[in-house]
Amino acid sequence: MLEYSRHPEEALTALLREGDEGAFVEIYRRNWQRMYNTAYKRLKDPFQCEDLVQNIFTDIWERRTELLIANLQAYLQTAVRFQVIKYSTRMSDVAPFADILESSLASAIGTDDPLIENELLDLVKLWIAALPEKRREIFVLYYLEDLSSDQIAERIGISQKTVQNQLATATNTLRAQLSKVLMLCLILQLPVRLEDFSK
Structure with missing residues (x-):
């Protein structure tokens, strides 16, 4: 049995593309708390933050064969910021989120994932x-x-x-x-x- 906890991120993302559920679970285990914390700093809504993180991972699993993730941490954190912006623009006045939008887009340009x-x-x-x-x-x-x-x-x-x-x-x-x-x-x-x- 593979010991996923010992795998580096690059190996986990490669296994994820092959449909390895164990690799997916390990990616989730390592990253969900950090992603939740990032979302919570902006939204202050624990239930919405949980849904947001869950939706990101659901999307990742559904598109696992398409994803070319060179930097997993950058990809996940950028995904959280984009989802926070999308939720916020739907739920309230968008003006307070202009600074978040600008910094998130700047971060996205620095990543090399074409899906950004x-x-x-x-x-x-x-x-x-x-x-x-x-x-x-x-x-x-x-x-x-x-x-x-x-x-x-x-x-x-x-x-x-x-x-x-x-x-x-x-x-x-x-x-x-x-x-x-x-x-x-x-x-x-x-x-x-x-x-x-x-x-």
Whole structure:
């Protein structure tokens, strides 16, 4: 019988990719408390923190054959921070989490797991999805599809002045929270389309 407690992390992640349940349990045993503590510092909700950690491990097991984890500790801690942000943006005013978002994205750029790019795109969707429907459409068409204000006005059937007012409101509201996220998306060249933000 394998003694998983003696295995280094690299060996455990390799075994995990092969579907080894013992390796998965050992990864969980070694890391769940640290992950819980990281989440609790922000959320202060023991039940939500337990669910958050459980969801991360469920996702890891379900995607075990896809994952290419070079640094397990960095991957797990980044996953916790992203999940905290996602939960927080759904449950409350997102403004207090701008600093967490910025530091989490900076940490993600430092990791070499390609799946982090999907997490970044998910975060962009969450933040833009918080805009009112018409303002969100205008914002996406202007900034992400590179249409002019008169092209947007013609496409959605409103005046150019209304488009400009909506853009100004959206830009002023989101500049502090979104500018760094959008810049990172451009750097990473993530495929962002209007359909990504449709409800």
